[in-house]
Amino acid sequence: MKDAKLELVEFKDTCCPVQVMLPDETPLTDKEANDLEDLFKVLANDTRLKLLHTLARVEEMCVCDLAQSLGMNVQAISNQLQRLADRGIVATKRSGNMIYYRVVDRCLIDILKKAQCLLNDAENNK
Amino acid sequence: MKDAKLELVEFKDTCCPVQVMLPDETPLTDKEANDLEDLFKVLANDTRLKLLHTLARVEEMCVCDLAQSLGMNVQAISNQLQRLADRGIVATKRSGNMIYYRVVDRCLIDILKKAQCLLNDAENNK
């Protein structure tokens, strides 16, 4: 079992031009691990991913348009939007009857893109 | 419902120095959404996150050491390592009795770090 080191490495053949080893820090605390788990859990659903991908492109949209755009019934979409809202990933704005949803922290979209890059890497490397 | 635009924006107050709108591309296909779902699903577990975080710092480790390091029994660890291996996230190398696991594509570690940054942002912005 080798010692952990702080390294700086370039991986030119991947989506991530510069990769660093994690520093020689303490292991994940239970709270950190649980917070990360919650974040990834809310991303681990195709409906929510399509919602985020759609919202990323149009800034904001109401529930019925999102439902129509995904070809699903409104209850299911509202249900998933609630879960995204619970985690603070999306926020709402009421305007008349309609409630418009938007992505709060667009860093999340960066994570989605990195994840797609990772999948492309895996695809390309056979 | 505004049109999607290709934008380049700086968010200096977040972990992501440069954020781009997703280009005006087609919505996620079912396959893309399912692949992303599978990726995030395998990350959405505290045990697997701790395993990846540990492996990121030591390059490679055998099952029993990982189990001891996490304070869990070997079957549970082997079970979760299998899931990571099924998705091609970790790979194995046998040496005598022991089987050593390592992270395959270290871009994944970059995603973990970005996710932690996102959580820190959320923490800092109250």
Added chain:
DNA sequence: ACACCATTCCACAAACTCGTGTAATAGTGT
């Protein structure tokens, strides 16, 4: 007050997840 619309709440069934305990597999050394 009333009809109407968008959204949310609730209970439910089917499906999935995870750690546990037992048993099986595989390599090492005598």
Added chain:
DNA sequence: ACACTATTACACGAGTTTGTGGAATGGTGT
């Protein structure tokens, strides 16, 4: 062949997730 260690396979039960259908909430316009 045998004992021993490391790892994996399997079945099980408790818990969680997701879409569905029906009902409730809240705003709009007449």
